[in-house]
Amino acid sequence: xxxxxxxxxxxxxxxxxxxxxxxxxxxxxxxxxxxxxxxxxxxxxxxxxxxxxxxxxxxxxxxxxxxxxxxxxxxxxxxxxxxxxxxxxxxxxxxxxxxxxxxxxxxxxxxxxxxxxxxxxxxxxxxxxxxxxxxxxxxxxxxxxxxxxxxxxxxxxxxxxxxxxxxxxxxxxxxxxxxxxxxxxxxxxxxxxxxxxxxxxxxxxx
Amino acid sequence: xxxxxxxxxxxxxxxxxxxxxxxxxxxxxxxxxxxxxxxxxxxxxxxxxxxxxxxxxxxxxxxxxxxxxxxxxxxxxxxxxxxxxxxxxxxxxxxxxxxxxxxxxxxxxxxxxxxxxxxxxxxxxxxxxxxxxxxxxxxxxxxxxxxxxxxxxxxxxxxxxxxxxxxxxxxxxxxxxxxxxxxxxxxxxxxxxxxxxxxxxxxxxxxxxxxxxxxxxxxxxxxxxxxxxxxxxxxxxxxxxxxxxxxxxxxxxxxxxxxxxxxxxxxxxxxxxxxxxxxxxxxxxxxxxxxxxxxxxxxxxxxxxxxxxxxxxxxxxxxxxxxxxxxxxxxxxxxxxxxxxxxxxxxxxxxxxxxxxxxxxxxxxxxxxxxxxxxxxxxxx
Numbered sequence: 292x293x294x295x296x297x298x299x300x301x302x303x304x305x306x307x308x309x310x311x312x313x314x315x316x317x318x319x320x321x322x323x324x325x326x327x328x329x330x331x332x333x334x335x336x337x338x339x340x341x342x343x344x345x346x347x348x349x350x351x352x353x354x355x356x357x358x359x360x361x362x363x364x365x366x367x368x369x370x371x372x373x374x375x376x377x378x379x380x381x382x383x384x385x386x387x388x389x390x391x392x393x394x395x396x397x398x399x400x401x402x403x404x405x406x407x408x409x410x411x412x413x414x415x416x417x418x419x420x421x422x423x424x425x426x427x428x429x430x431x432x433x434x435x436x437x438x439x440x441x442x443x444x445x446x447x448x449x450x451x452x453x454x455x456x457x458x459x460x461x462x463x464x465x466x467x468x469x470x471x472x473x474x475x476x477x478x479x480x481x482x483x484x485x486x487x488x489x490x491x492x493x494x495x496x497x
Numbered sequence: 498x499x500x501x502x503x504x505x506x507x508x509x510x511x512x513x514x515x516x517x518x519x520x521x522x523x524x525x526x527x528x529x530x531x532x533x534x535x536x537x538x539x540x541x542x543x544x545x546x547x548x549x550x551x552x553x554x555x556x557x558x559x560x561x562x563x564x565x566x567x568x569x570x571x572x573x574x575x576x577x578x579x580x581x582x583x584x585x586x587x588x589x590x591x592x593x594x595x596x597x598x599x600x601x602x603x604x605x606x607x608x609x610x611x612x613x614x615x616x617x618x619x620x621x622x623x624x625x626x627x628x629x630x631x632x633x634x635x636x637x638x639x640x641x642x643x644x645x646x647x648x649x650x651x652x653x654x655x656x657x658x659x660x661x662x663x664x665x666x667x668x669x670x671x672x673x674x675x676x677x678x679x680x681x682x683x684x685x686x687x688x689x690x691x692x693x694x695x696x697x698x699x700x701x702x703x704x705x706x707x708x709x710x711x712x713x714x715x716x717x718x719x720x721x722x723x724x725x726x727x728x729x730x731x732x733x734x735x736x737x738x739x740x741x742x743x744x745x746x747x748x749x750x751x752x753x754x755x756x757x758x759x760x761x762x763x764x765x766x767x768x769x770x771x772x773x774x775x776x777x778x779x780x781x782x783x784x785x786x787x788x789x790x791x792x793x794x795x796x797x798x799x800x801x802x803x804x805x806x807x808x809x810x811x812x813x814x815x816x817x818x819x820x821x822x823x824x825x826x827x828x829x830x831x832x833x834x835x836x837x838x839x840x841x842x843x844x845x846x847x848x849x850x851x852x853x854x855x856x857x858x859x860x861x862x863x864x865x866x867x868x869x870x871x872x873x874x875x876x877x878x
Contacts, residue, residue, distance in 0.1 A: 348537060352533055355533075434748060435643055445648060464667075
């Protein structure tokens with residue numbers, strides 16, 4: 292019995308030390324990866340690219356810290372820093388997802404608003420064209436500008452398709468272009484009307 | 498006894514000294530911040546708009562090297578402090594840092610290249626569109642042509658917005674569409690203008706002008722020639738060119754008039770059938786032409802028979818030379834417009850029956866003058 296006591300004591304010490312060894316936080320890593328994927332699924336690459344990169348970086352650093360700790364003696368391993376980094380990564384990924392959803396909605400609203408503005412600009416140009424005096428002097432301009440306005444209007448189906456496909460940034464670019472063109476046409480209508488008025492005034496003064 | 502005690506102290510002291518020396522590290526590891534630096538720098542300094550797959554590939558490479566450096570540091574922890582060496586770890590970290598630098602440089606170069614390509618394409622597209630606009634203006638493009646050009650202009654502005662937003666791929670793609678679309682329109686305009694170079698047509702115009710000038714010389718009378726492409730009216734008297742005036746033409750000036758409402762100025766040999774002034778015209782002064790003549794009627798019948806124009810179309814009429822011109826633009830329904838003072842001047846030279854020959858173009862060989870001038874020697878070459 293007395294000879295066995297030292298062996299038993301050594302066994303107890305080994306068991307205690309083994310139990311005290313830290314385990315790598317594998318489940319937390321999985322959770323962090325899932326959070327990051329959820330941010331990607333929310334189109335963060337488009338709407339919150341910088342934040343997504345930061346969240347990805349935090350996860351990468353956490354995984355590197357875990358790998359580094361795994362290379363140490365079992366009893367020397369400490370995963371506390373890795374756990375902190377994983378928590379930071381999950382929080383960043385969650386915020387990234389929320390930011391992406393918010394910004395996507397903002398982009399959608401901006402695209403819809405720019406579509407409305409484009410429609411309004413075309414409407415105003417059409418009204419101006421309708422109100423322009425019809426005379427031989429304005430006929431050339433009216434024919435030309437009617438064709439131009441038709442060309443502008445023909446862009447709307449493609450613009451609406453972009454919004455339907457959630458390509459909001461491209462839709463805003465197209466809508467801005469349509470608005471600029473319609474406003475330029477309205478300016479030309481105004482110039483044509485003013486020129487006709489000057490010609491008529493000349494005739495009356497003869 | 499004392500000697501034995503002193504020996505124990507010496508042995509204990511030596512053991513303590515040895516133990517202490519073994520615990521002193523002779524080499525220090527890279528700091529945790531230094532170990533994280535290459536990847537952090539790569540991710541945070543990567544230019545925006547880099548394709549995700551490209552960035553992921555570079556991140557993976559730097560991450561792997563950085564990881565190897567961290568592992569090399571960790572493995573040293575198993576050794577006694579005196580025996581630890583971090584040379585390999587530092588080498589791996591330096592390689593990771595160099596890889597990050599190289600990746601950042603490559604991305605910046607690629608980004609600059611993409612931007613440059615987008616700017617170049619946009620410039621080409623802009624030039625092509627300007628050329629198409631100019632060609633369209635020369636050919637007096639009608640509805641379909643104008644609609645196509647405005648669509649190209651909208652697309653060009655869209656490409657500009659893409660570029661401003663940093664979406665270089667989209668800018669290049671849209672500018673490419675503008676480039677090919679504009680070139681198409683330019684070709685369309687060229688086809689419209691091609692009739693001005695058709696040999697048989699040009700030969701016919703030459704013959705008409707020669708005959709008109711010769712007749713004016715023979716009869717010592719006045720004749721008018723309208724050169725549509727040149728936008729000018731030539732006044733001849735007794736076969737000699739007296740003067741020329743710029744003219745405004747129909748909205749659709751290039752083709753020969755075929756039917757009412759086509760806004761084209763007719764081509765042919767006509768005469769002034771009536772001179773109008775005062776209350777009988779809204780255009781200060783007007784010379785009514787005897788359009789349509791027999792040739793015009795024959796062409797109209799043929800076009801209607803071939804289905805080129807609708808059965809309900811009318812040949813039209815009331816083609817005049819009249820005032821309120823001088824706008825530098827083609828705006829009439831087919832008439833020829835001059836300024837009022839020019840019409841007043843012409844009125845002193847023409848009468849009912851004065852020949853008016855209208856041609857699509859008055860082409861001449863280099864070095865020749867206009868018909869009826871000394872250099873032109875009364876003929877068109």
